[in-house]
Amino acid sequence: xxxNGIARKLxxxxxIVWAAIFIIVPLGMVFYYGLTxxxxxxxxxxxxxxxxxxxxxxxxxxxxxxxxxxxxCFFLAYPLAMILANMNVSQHSFIVLIFILPMWMNFxxxxxxxxxLLEKTGVINNVLSxxxxxxxxxxxxxxxxxxxxxYNFLPFMVLPIYNSLVKIDPNVVNAAKDLGANGIQxxxxxxxxxxxxxxxxxxxxxxxxxxxxxxxxxxxxxSKILLIGNVIEEEFTQAGNWHLxxxxxxxxxxxxxxxxxxxxxxxxxxEGSFL
Amino acid sequence: xxxxxxxxxxxxxxxxFMGCDGSPSGENGEVIVYNWGEYLDPETIELFEEETxxxxxxxxxxxxxxxxxxxxxxxxxxxxxxxxxxxxxxxLENDLLAELNFDNLPNAKANIGAQYWEQSKEFxxxxxxxxxYCWGTVGILYNKTMVDDAVDxxxxxxxxxxxxxxxxxxxxxxxxxxxxxxxxxxxxxxxxEELETAKNSLIQQKPFVQAYVVxxxxxxxxxxxxxxxxxxxxxxxxxxxENPDLEYVIPKEGTNVWIDSWVISKNAPNKExxxxxxxxxxxxxxxxxxxxxxxxxxxxxxARELIEDEDIRNSPIAFPDLSQYDNLETFQYLGEEADxxxxxxxxxxxxx
Amino acid sequence: MIRTVARKIYIILIFIFLYAPIATLMIxxxxxxxxxxxxxxxxxxxxxxxxxxxxxxxALWNTLFIAFISSFIAVVxxxxxxxxxxxxxxxxxxxxxxxxxxxxxxxxxxxxxSLMLLFISLGIKLGMGTILLAHITFNIPxxxxxxxxxMKQLNPxxxxxxxxxGASPAYAFFKVVFPDILPGVLSGFLMAFxxxxxxxxxxxxxxxxxxxxxxxxxxxxxxxxIKPEMYALSTIIFVTVLLLLFLINKAPKEKxx
Numbered sequence: 001x002x003x004n005g006i007a008r009k010l011x012x013x014x015x016i017v018w019a020a021i022f023i024i025v026p027l028g029m030v031f032y033y034g035l036t037x038x039x040x041x042x043x044x045x046x047x048x049x050x051x052x053x054x055x056x057x058x059x060x061x062x063x064x065x066x067x068x069x070x071x072x073c074f075f076l077a078y079p080l081a082m083i084l085a086n087m088n089v090s091q092h093s094f095i096v097l098i099f100i101l102p103m104w105m106n107f108x109x110x111x112x113x114x115x116x117l118l119e120k121t122g123v124i125n126n127v128l129s130x131x132x133x134x135x136x137x138x139x140x141x142x143x144x145x146x147x148x149x150x151y152n153f154l155p156f157m158v159l160p161i162y163n164s165l166v167k168i169d170p171n172v173v174n175a176a177k178d179l180g181a182n183g184i185q186x187x188x189x190x191x192x193x194x195x196x197x198x199x200x201x202x203x204x205x206x207x208x209x210x211x212x213x214x215x216x217x218x219x220x221x222x223s224k225i226l227l228i229g230n231v232i233e234e235e236f237t238q239a240g241n242w243h244l245x246x247x248x249x250x251x252x253x254x255x256x257x258x259x260x261x262x263x264x265x266x267x268x269x270x271e272g273s274f275l
Numbered sequence: 276x277x278x279x280x281x282x283x284x285x286x287x288x289x290x291x292f293m294g295c296d297g298s299p300s301g302e303n304g305e306v307i308v309y310n311w312g313e314y315l316d317p318e319t320i321e322l323f324e325e326e327t328x329x330x331x332x333x334x335x336x337x338x339x340x341x342x343x344x345x346x347x348x349x350x351x352x353x354x355x356x357x358x359x360x361x362x363x364x365x366x367l368e369n370d371l372l373a374e375l376n377f378d379n380l381p382n383a384k385a386n387i388g389a390q391y392w393e394q395s396k397e398f399x400x401x402x403x404x405x406x407x408y409c410w411g412t413v414g415i416l417y418n419k420t421m422v423d424d425a426v427d428x429x430x431x432x433x434x435x436x437x438x439x440x441x442x443x444x445x446x447x448x449x450x451x452x453x454x455x456x457x458x459x460x461x462x463x464x465x466x467x468e469e470l471e472t473a474k475n476s477l478i479q480q481k482p483f484v485q486a487y488v489v490x491x492x493x494x495x496x497x498x499x500x501x502x503x504x505x506x507x508x509x510x511x512x513x514x515x516x517e518n519p520d521l522e523y524v525i526p527k528e529g530t531n532v533w534i535d536s537w538v539i540s541k542n543a544p545n546k547e548x549x550x551x552x553x554x555x556x557x558x559x560x561x562x563x564x565x566x567x568x569x570x571x572x573x574x575x576x577x578a579r580e581l582i583e584d585e586d587i588r589n590s591p592i593a594f595p596d597l598s599q600y601d602n603l604e605t606f607q608y609l610g611e612e613a614d615x616x617x618x619x620x621x622x623x624x625x626x627x
Numbered sequence: 628m629i630r631t632v633a634r635k636i637y638i639i640l641i642f643i644f645l646y647a648p649i650a651t652l653m654i655x656x657x658x659x660x661x662x663x664x665x666x667x668x669x670x671x672x673x674x675x676x677x678x679x680x681x682x683x684x685x686a687l688w689n690t691l692f693i694a695f696i697s698s699f700i701a702v703v704x705x706x707x708x709x710x711x712x713x714x715x716x717x718x719x720x721x722x723x724x725x726x727x728x729x730x731x732x733x734x735x736x737x738x739x740x741s742l743m744l745l746f747i748s749l750g751i752k753l754g755m756g757t758i759l760l761a762h763i764t765f766n767i768p769x770x771x772x773x774x775x776x777x778m779k780q781l782n783p784x785x786x787x788x789x790x791x792x793g794a795s796p797a798y799a800f801f802k803v804v805f806p807d808i809l810p811g812v813l814s815g816f817l818m819a820f821x822x823x824x825x826x827x828x829x830x831x832x833x834x835x836x837x838x839x840x841x842x843x844x845x846x847x848x849x850x851x852x853i854k855p856e857m858y859a860l861s862t863i864i865f866v867t868v869l870l871l872l873f874l875i876n877k878a879p880k881e882k883x884x
Contacts, residue, residue: 018767080638242740252734312848348743
């Protein structure tokens with residue numbers, strides 16, 4: 001197999017070229033704008049801007065809300081993935097599609113639909129008052145933001161966990177049971193550890209988009225809470241200050257890269273096991 | 276699994292086939308128009324194409340700020356664009372606009388009212404670059420069944436009684452316009468003290484605000500979700516039609532008179548066709564069609580004469596007598612430094 | 628018994644959560660009033676006017692075309708890249724995987740504007756082609772993330788064995804490797820398709836005048852209020868896909884899977 005070296009290089013060539021043009025260039029632009037001021041001189045001001053009271057607060061709130069959403073997604077998704085994994089195997093593709101299908105409806109329409117559901121005079125409150133139950137007042141609060149995040153990113157948690165659970169060899173589980181482990185022990189000693197790659201992928205896929213989102217806090221949070229995603233978006237679209245927007249993006253990237261490094265430490269294989 | 280993949284590939288093949296329709300240009304060339312979303316009756320485009328043989332390539336944007344980088348970069352070589360007042364000034368300052376040849380615009384000269392040309396001078400000092408297309412005011416929309424105080428001033432938005440029932444605009448300049456006007460300052464102020472005062476007012480208001488929204492004021496007010504909201508006059512007529520309890524007021528402290536105007540970009544490949552398009556849109560019957568479609572006030576006096584419904588023709592919402600009000604202003608582009616100050620202060624408000 | 632009931636209830640609750648907004652959309656498509664805030668009675672008007680609206684239908688074709696083609700190309704490039712990455716050394720692989728993840732982290736508006744500037748500086752006319760290039764770019768990472776884990780589970784000796792038995796590398800790949808990674812490839816396709824359908828900002832900056840997708844249409848409508856035709860269209864798309872799904876699922880099973 002002497003030609004393999006060249007063949008492999010050829011295989012990787014299209015993607016490497018593609019990545020060089022379409023990934024590195026945009027990234028280079030972010031770094032260029034993030035590290036210069038409007039005269040084009042080098043500065044770290046845009047990076048240091050994260051220390052200002054408003055930005056730091058926005059970052060903390062964003063981190064908090066995304067963390068909460070990720071945890072909720074995890075606790076909703078894990079039991080669901082376990083139930084699904086124990087179902088008929090031939091329905092695999094059907095299950096995957098059923099979970100991804102709501103995501104095919106436009107994101108803006110879906111989020112506006114939540115507004116219609118949650119508003120003071122919305123659908124849920126009409127139903128509640130019809131049943132003489134107390135009203136649900138979560139629209140324009142952080143609770144609604146978390147709900148929006150959980151809703152939009154839950155499938156990204158379910159699918160990787162489901163995939164990693166399906167991959168577990170049933171013989172391993174049976175062996176544990178034969179050796180006298182009870183259900184709880186089997187779960188904590190066998191199932192859970194073996195599904196860690198899926199969990200890590202899921203956490204990454206939920207946490208990153210939750211951290212950078214701005215539409216959800218605008219539509220469901222009444223824009224009353226400033227998230228770091230909103231700050232960056234407004235620097236680009238309202239203030240026209242691309243330098244500050246890019247600088248804050250770089251800071252956010254650092255946070256996310258830390259998240260990925262942590263994932264990589266847990267996930268010895270390196271790439272996670274998303275789907 | 277296999278079936279799905281076969282299906283996917285078949286569909287892909289079908290769509291790739293359908294996607295490849297070339298768009299032939301008209302016999303007399305084309306004109307590329309960049310306008311706000313839903314801001315023109317599509318039928319008027321068909322009429323224009325039929326009459327002139329010029330093909331219209333129509334493109335839409337959702338905010339001035341998202342339009343600007345595309346035009347600045349020269350992305351698509353647009354001919355006709357419809358930005359707002361302050362954005363026109365910014366584009367002028369950055370040399371992105373072409374001077375119009377008013378010999379090609381007889382309808383614009385004849386039909387657009389004198390007061391609108393006058394108002395335009397705030398951003399286009401010599402009336403050489405822009406033709407007004409839509410205009411309006413910003414005011415307070417309130418629900419008569421939910422508000423029992425007299426509404427004639429911005430300070431109703433600071434009334435604790437309406438806590439959690441107030442909708443504020445979620446954009447820097449609009450929010451600060453309210454804050455500045457409340458305190459009797461110019462909405463184009465760059466005075467640090469004045470801006471600081473306005474910021475403190477907005478912070479003070481924040482606990483009473485139900486939500487900061489842009490386009491959602493309309494739906495939320497129609498649905499009785501809030502009692503008071505800051506809204507553009509063009510939406511007011513529509514919301515009243517849907518919910519008769521709503522009333523629109525221009526506050527006595529003055530407000531923003533905004534104008535969206537047609538301009539032609541500097542690198543327009545079809546400048547003459549662009550002027551034909553603008554002039555066509557200034558014809559009374561065409562301007563009337565557009566007015567009926569979008570319900571935003573038209574600066575076209577001849578078109579206004581043609582409005583059949585007297586209530587609308589003389590509506591104080593659509594066509595307020597501007598001389599009745601003091602301190603009406605139009606947004607100006609204040610420069611990058613001022614934009615930055617505004618934005619920093621706005622962040623402080625939002626972060627509270 | 629109690630456990631199965633509990634499981635069923637749990638699944639049903641999650642489904643209600645996921646599908647409640649979709650149901651809301653579908654109900655709104657029959658609302659005679661233009662605004663989502665008011666119920667004006669039942670009508671089929673929006674479905675009729677939808678089919679009269681050439682622009683929306685054109686945007687639908689554009690959307691599906693871009694989503695299918697960009698996901699398809701992304702799957703091809705991504706899968707080939709996975710094979711190559713799989714053979715790389717540890718460090719090189721880490722670098723390539725790191726680069727792969729970047730488009731997912733970048734703010735959309737940054738990616739959009741920088742791709743636009745890139746196309747302009749290369750002298751490429753903005754249009755359908757540039758949207759495709761942009762979509763392929765942000766789709767590839769999802770494909771790689773989906774295919775890579777499957778690739779790693781693969782036993783490399785089966786491929787070598789096929790070669791030893793005289794198969795050509797291409798034949799060996801399609802007969803031995805491809806069936807094993809197929810679930811990952813399909814998941815990658817679906818993820819890429821989903822991302823492409825929803826993208827707005829990147830499409831906005833990389834599209835030429837007059838080329839619209841459903842997303843760009845919906846976002847531009849926000850200023851004057853979302854047209855109920857969009858709800859009608861969403862309902863049709865949803866019902867169509869659901870029907871297709873059930874048909875495929877009910878069809879006799881193949882031994883694959």
